Amino acid sequence: MAHRITAPAMQRAQRLLDQRVQPFVHTDAINFVVEATPETFESVGFAAAVGGPRSTFAIGSKWGTPWHTTWFRLTATVPEHLDGRPLHAMIDLGFRGRGDGFETEALVYRDSRVLHAIQPDRRTVDLGTPGAGEALELWVEAAATPIIAGHEFGYGPTLLGDPATAPQRPIYQLRRAELACFNPEVNALAVELHAVIDLTVDMDARDPQRPRLFAALEAAGNALDVADPVGTAGDARAELARVLRVGNGPGAHRIVATGHAHLDTAWLWPIRETRRKALRTFANAVNLLDRNPDAVYCHSQAQHYAWVAQDSPELFARITQLVAEGRWEPVGGMWVETDLNLPDGESLLRQMVQGQRAFRGWFGLTCNGAFLPDDFGYPAGLPQIVNHGGAQWFFTQKLSWNETNRFPHHTFWWEGLDGSRVFTHFSPVDTYNALNLPSQFRFAERNFSDHVGASTSLVLYGHGDGGGGPTQTMIDRARLAADLNGVPRVTMGKVADFFADSIDEYGADAPVWVGEMYFEKHRGTYSTQIGTKQGNRRSEQLLHEIEVWSALAGSRPGRIDEWWQRVLTQQFHDIIPGSSIAWVHDDAEAEHAAIAEEIGAEVRAVLAPTGKDTTIMNPSSAAFSGVIDVDGVPVHADIPAFGWSSPSPTLPADGTTCVQVGGDITVTGGGTSFTIDSNGTLTSIVHNGRDIIPADDFAGFVLRADTPAEYDNWDIDMADANRTAEFVAAAGPPTVVEQHALRTTVECTYGTGASTWTVRYSLTGSGRIDITLDADWHESERRMQWRVPTDIHSHEAVCGTQFGHVRRARHGNTSWDIARFEVCAHRYVAVAEPGFGVAIMADGPRGYDVRNDALQLTVMRSPRFPDPEADRGRQHVEWAVRPLDSLVDVAPLEEEAETLSHPPRVVPGSPTVPNDVVSWNVPGVLISALKPADDGSGDIIIRAWETTGGRRTGSFDVTGTRSAVPCDALEDPVAPALDRDGTGYAVTLGAFEIVTLRLTR
């Protein structure tokens, strides 16, 4: 019965809104006179547009070649019938498909000042109440950003993501440019009608309030005279007020609503466009805050502020004022909203350092929380990184996307590897782009897991991903929900205040989640767009190296902050994961190449070698002893940490040998031997007499279908990971290409119909097998893995992560274990029994399948969306197999990984930096940064971390220093200075602890 009663009632209400109210929000329209500049690929800017050529543009005409910009000039003289009435400009650039930020958008200027954006949900410009005869002029900078994702193309390949392949024809149509009278009473009725309809639909049929909502809708319809909607809108509102005035009980859930615009620093648009999006988005927020004194807006990502400060100092000054008033809230303290899986630990810390420093400089404040709503996994070291960066709380919501398991808490303490805790909140509205609908607030209340002790949750409202932010309607809706029966009590407030109140209320009782927060989706992002990832790794290595050598040289490079900021920007959560359009990844690789050249030159300048001797520099914090190529010839070198030496004149006792029996080649050295057969498979890897590989199995390359249901560049689906893989045999028998006392190398070429790859297996006296792959890769929707089966009984794999390691199950005991079918690991993945084990070590690739009895490294993918050519072409990938005697103490493995992460540098001549001045005698502790202090004081900063998960004590010294003060990552002191005894400074580090010390000369 209910259905027969309610269905036509809701239909009537919806039609009332759509056809009898909404069209009368604006009336009495006339067309603007429109002119347009010739479109250009790069925007000419306001001054040039105003002063340049333009021609008449007919409303209804096409405009906008993809990625080009057109400036429109709109002019009108206020006619008599609009004299003194509230006027709006109404602009439709040809909006379609998905909403704000995903298609064309524009920025409006009036009287040479930035006003705000024009977007699908923000089509009007308030022109005040001008008198008849007054001349109006607007300039509109319209960007023809094409729709990449959405209804038009789904997840199919698109050529629109690269200006070189996008069609060269206009794709938008200027549908509307009108001057109209704005009727605020009708607008208010539209907002309220929409809210009551939304609430009625969402409410349970048995809720006693629901029939009253129906009655109010019916009464509102009766009160509105369709012949005079403007004149009777107030009567209809009075009917709705009967239900909108009914408040909530004292036990209602509470919501703090904060205006926000999630702005992806690059994604389906390049950084070039994000820079303009930031200006549009910030202008929108300033405009709204000016009109709504009770509203608050928060924005993260210092990089966006830096762009706006450069591009519109006037707007930035208004933002600075709003920050001072407490209405604009800088959040997160990071340079950008970084990806968390791929950057190394030092990069994550520098996100906090560069972000916090920028916010301090602009606004005199330090953010007290980390704000990362959209990350694809949360590593176990992050709580400590957040604390070390000066922040105490953490915000996200992305785990609501988990495919398998529901995360059990929304408000809780998150405890990291070392025991550090951050008070954490997941917004239960399951989005960072809320629209403030009553049904959304109600969902958040139902979804919230922590009602037992927490009365409040946080909702971020505003169009996001492509920016845009809140609208007036969203703010109006938040006000309607301040005290509304059936809806949580909504107040507009700041994120930091929400956290402070929440900690007060629930901090003592909140549950604790320990360890990583694995994201059960987007597992392909550990591997996709390998060129972007390798560029990042190279930049991270060079930044580490220039800091080491310049610290020892007693100088600070003038461009060091700029280099860091550029690298950090490229670590944004859609760039380094490989989930952007082709253009973004081309930009990223070019940026990393430019940075490598600039820092490389600076390294050479700082080292300033003289003479003719060859020197090998070791920028790592572990002593190096091994083989390195000098002019293509392997030499042996023993080099102290942060020091240098000449190639060793004598060969070490452990050499390598090679025997060939039939088609099998066996190479032996350093207690390890491996055999490769004529198929190009490794049939054995023997260490101290025991084979890692089971008797009936072999290690080699497999190809697997890689056909995600959605989000191609992001996702590897479980169905594909579990599909039968195709083994790839060699194209020809392997050959010995290098036979040297220090190193023996076997080469083998593999291929499919489309791709070929040549692989070199090298063994040195260290007993580690180094594998390099050079591919010409042209697969489509296939993934290459290198699989090594392990005859080792181990229920878990030890996986390196930032500032530590985590243990992950190799079985599927629980649904949480089952969901971890592909994991992210830094430096190594290892499995062991007591006395025997094996690790895959890799500094570039990060994706592994560690399940069951094999270790499988994802070497390459070939997804098609949003970059249809992702990863195709020439690729070079390196990894290694390290047999292990033990995994009880990971210190030796971490030390070896350290020298792989920061490989030696060959220098012609002797460097001028002092050698071997850092002595560090704390077993199991490595140094992630040795750098000049950021304040330019000449102090040296050392950042150390405990690698094994135990307490470590020892001492260290740097020649020529006289005091050491414990600091945080911002290099602010956190404890009294350490005493220096005869040999140096005594320190103790807890399990996985990060310690930063400032050394004064």
Ligand SMILES: [Zn+2]
């Ligand atoms: Zn995002």
